[in-house]
Amino acid sequence: MTDSMPLPPGMSVIERGWLNANHVLFRENDNDGAVLIDSGYVTHADTTLALLRQPDALGQRPLARVLNTHCHSDHMGGNARLQREYGAQLWVPEAEAPHIQSWDQAALWLDDAGQQAEPFRVDGLLRPGETLLLGQTEWQLLAAPGHRNEALMFYAPEYRILISGDALWQNGLGAVLPDANLTGLAAAQATLALIAGLDIDWVIPGHGAPFADVPQAIDRAQRKLAQMRADPQFWALSLFKSLLLFNLLERQQMPLDQLPAYLQALPLFRQAGRLLPPMAPTNLAEQVLQPLLAARLIACRGGMLRPLIVA
Template identity: 25%
Template sequence: MDNIQKDIPFGSPVQVGQGVFLLKMPLPFRLDHINLYLIDDQDGWILVDTGLNHRAVRETWEALADSIFQQKPIKKILITHLHPDHIGQAAWLQRRFKADAYISEGDWLMAQRLWFSPAESAIPRYAAHYRAFGVDGERFEQLIENRGNYQRLVKELPLQVKFLRTGDIVSAASGDWRVVSGSGHSPEHLCLWNEASREMITGDHVLPKITPNIGIIVGGLSNPLENYLLSLEDFLAIDCTRYFPAHGLPSENYHERIAEIKMHHHRQLQKLLGGCGEPTTVYEAVGMLFNTELPPHQYMFALGETAAHLRYLESIGLMHRDGEKTWSFKSVSQADQQREETACASSV
C-alpha cells in the first residue's frame, strides 16, 4: 500500500488503505482525473464521489457495473460536495444499484439552485454577478456562455438523498468513519475520518499538490475564504497521518500540507494588498494572482477566487469596497487604519 503507482489506470480499483480502494476516473480538463474511493463493507461497497456527467465516465461505470460490481454492488453513495466531478454520475449510479445517496444539507440545497435554475432567471443573476466584478466585453460573453456548458456537466441529481453532518458515523466492515465537514470550497464539504487507522478521505478540502478553489460564486458563500481558513484550523487538530484526496496521490504530509495551503493564501492576500493602492475591480485584480489568458472555464475559477480574497481583506478591515453594481477595492493605508482606530476610540 505504501508503493502506490503514480500512473494509476482509469477504472481499475487500487487498494490504498485498510479496506479502502482508489478508483480513478477521467476529466476532460487540464486537471485530467478525479479520485473516487470505495470502502469495503463485506457484501457491498460504500462509494465516495461519482465522477462527471461525461461519456467516458459513463462508459467506464457501465463496464464496472457489469464486471466487478455485479456480485458485490455499491450499497451507499457518499457525495463529498456538489461540484460536477463529484456529483455528476450520482443519479445514474443510484438507479443502477438502487443505492442510498448521502450528502450534506448545505451542498444539496445549493446544488438545486446552481444546476437547475431556469435560464430565464439564472442568466440575469450571472450577468449581474460578473458586472459586479467589473467584467465586460468578450470575456463577459464567454463567461455567460460557459455557465451553460458547466451546468450540463451534472444533468440530473439523485431523486432521494439522506443528509450527513459533522459527527455522524459511516460504519463499514473495515471500520467506522466519522464525518468531518469543512466550508469554503463548498458550503458544507464532507470528509471521512477513520480514527483507528488515522486516515482521512478529504475530497477537495485538502489536496496534496494544488490548492482547492475558494471562490465567490452566484448564490454561494459571501466570505468563503474566511470559512475555509477557519475550517483548516479545525482540521489541523485532527491526528491524521494519511489522507486520500480527490486529485493527486494519497499522501502522509497532512499537517504540513495544511500549513502550506494557509501560507499560499497569505501570499495571495499580500499581493492584493500591495497591488490595490488605487480603486481596483475584481476583473482588474485577477492578473495580480493568475494568468489572465486562461480559457473561460479556468478563468471563471480565477475570477471567483480573486473576489474571495478581496472580500476577505475587506472583512478584516484591510480593504475598502465601494460601489453596488460594480465593486471597487482599495487597500486601507496605515494612516487610514490609525484614523479609524482613533475615531472608534473617541466614540466609546
C-alpha cells in the first residue's frame, strides 16, 4: 500500500481497519527512540502488540512514545497497554489533556457512543503550531477541528506527506456531531480548506490506505459536508450508521430485534435525533440498517447482524 509512497527513513504505516485506526511508526528517532502515532482500539490491543513486534516493525526494540492525533477510542484505545508493556510516554493534543486527566467519558465519546477505552497517564502535550522531529524529519502540528475539535494533523513539508487522522479519508471524513449552529460543519470545512492549501503528494488517513488523489478526496469530503448542511436527516442518519457499524465491529454480532432499543439507548441518539422527523423506533432502525446492508458493510443472517469489513 505504501510501495510507491516515498517515506522518510525508518517510517512505516501499519494499516488496520475501521474499529482500529492506522498506526504510523517511526522506528528510528534521534531524540529518544521509536515513536508510534495512534494505538487502535482497547479490545484489540493484543493484535496491536503483535503487529508492533513483527521484525519489519519494532521487533524487539523499545517504544519510547505514543502520540495521538485525537482521543477517540479507535485512536487511543491501546495507549494504556503500550504504556504498561513498553513504559512508553503518552502525548496527546493539548486540548484533549483535561478530558483524559478527568476521564470525561462524555467528552471522549465513550459512554455517549457505546464505546470503551482504558484510562492512561498523560506524559506530554502536542500543540498546534509546534514542530516535532520524528526520525530524521520535521513534522508540523496542525489544528484539525471538525470531526474532533481537539484533533491535530502531522505534516512533513520535505516529503509532502500529511497524517490526517479522521479529518480526511480517501472517501470522506470522520463523523461530525450535529449542533444547532453548524459549528462542527464549519470547522470541518475550514480544516479541508487548510489541507487544500498544503503542498501534499500523499495523505496517510486514520482509516483506509494512504492515497495520492488528494484534491479528489477533498472534493468528496466537501460534498458530504454540503449534503449534511442541506439535509439534516441525512446528517443524523450518517452518524447513526457510523455508530452502528463501529459497535458491530467491536461486538461482531447483534440480534436484529435489539437494533431499535440499541439506537434509542445511545446518548448521541438523543442529541442527533432532534434532526429527524418523529418516527417509530423500528422505522428508524430500518432507515439506518438498509443502506449498510445495500453497501455490503454488514449482513443479516439468522436474525443476527454481523460486519463484513475488517475491524
